[in-house]
Amino acid sequence: MAHAMTEASERFQRLYVTLRDRICLLDYPPGSKLGEEALAEEFGTSRTPLRRVLARLEDEGLVESRHGIGTLVTDVDLREMAQTYELRLELAQMAGRLSPQPVTFDVLHAMLDLVSRGEALQQAPDARSFARLSMDFHDFGLSLTRNMPLRDMADRLYYRTARVWLKAIPQLDLGHECAIFLDELRQTQVALEAGDLQAAALIRRAHISMSLKRLSGF
């Protein structure tokens, strides 16, 4: 970072991540109303800093503020999701090619941690834990490139459609999804142990593609 975090920007970041995660974990399902007054009270601020956060969420397409109505959580339709996934496929693969990060011991350790969480998840399948692990794996994948604009773009796209999987889970086989995910984690671990970032990126690409295919059944 170029400049130290001020108190205001720290609070902004905290509120932003909190609300974004709540939206993506369906704590606020599509159509929910996020009242400025209520949220301001919950976080112990006035409406002003909160509106700054909602404005950013609106720029990113997660909510939509309408004068006289309220700030509503958006929905994601299949067409938009398909376009986003199309792009994410390419970006995921790129992350292994552009400015690759060297595979250090820390990287491998983080990967191992993700694998064990995946194993625990398969023992006790749970949609919410799955979604959290998926988010963390996404972040991990991005940490493998040093191209910051690429990270930012991939991040935006991921959080834009992350909800769809959770929304569709009642119509999927959760145990099967967990098994597939654990496979991906293990394959990625092998690729990283071989120091092959491109392979890891291709595995990610393949799984995003298959995930879209399974979701497109609806």
Add this chain to the structure above:
Amino acid sequence: MAHAMTEASERFQRLYVTLRDRICLLDYPPGSKLGEEALAEEFGTSRTPLRRVLARLEDEGLVESRHGIGTLVTDVDLREMAQTYELRLELAQMAGRLSPQPVTFDVLHAMLDLVSRGEALQQAPDARSFARLSMDFHDFGLSLTRNMPLRDMADRLYYRTARVWLKAIPQLDLGHECAIFLDELRQTQVALEAGDLQAAALIRRAHISMSLKRLSGF
């Protein structure tokens, strides 16, 4: 658009584009101070709607607001520009592959218009006109894909570094740059007349790459 533009969102869009273009055309060079009060007065509003615009420009990395100091136009260093260009290369090529727009008469007509502007530019080289034509050609290129997330991402990246060319122009041969640009426009015209979007995208990619190479001399 899902909903009609309200008066507020229209004003937001107008102010946003105005300020963004001023920054990218170096009317506000890096380091300039954008005073909230002064801008609010110029546009005939209060600080509140203006701060919403500055907040977005800050999210996109074009300005940086610091408490007690002011809102300053950011600078672009070579490392960041290289990363952004690296990504823009890929996105430009993708625009010809993902959800391609059919090449209609209107598209060809718009292209022809760009070519004649390029010809006029070569007759009377001028840095500012060059920059404007470059912006419009960028927009035109994005209109060739229907993948909206791709458009958004490419847009962000373009405007993030568009200033660098103008900043470097004193050290370049303006007439030469205009000639190269006109070549690109004509090659693109040929590709579009053949209905070959991928070729058009590859030409764009090639020219972005060469442009980076010329700029990297500094």
Add this chain to the structure above:
DNA sequence: TAGGATTTGTGCGTATGTATT
């Protein structure tokens, strides 16, 4: 070192728009 000038950040009252009764 202190104090004043300047600028962004915050809090809150009011205006405006929408839906419902």
Add this chain to the structure above:
DNA sequence: TAATACATACGCACAAATCCT
């Protein structure tokens, strides 16, 4: 149709931070 309730958009006054004298 009119009135009422309620939510976001706006404008202003003040707090907090920084810089310069």
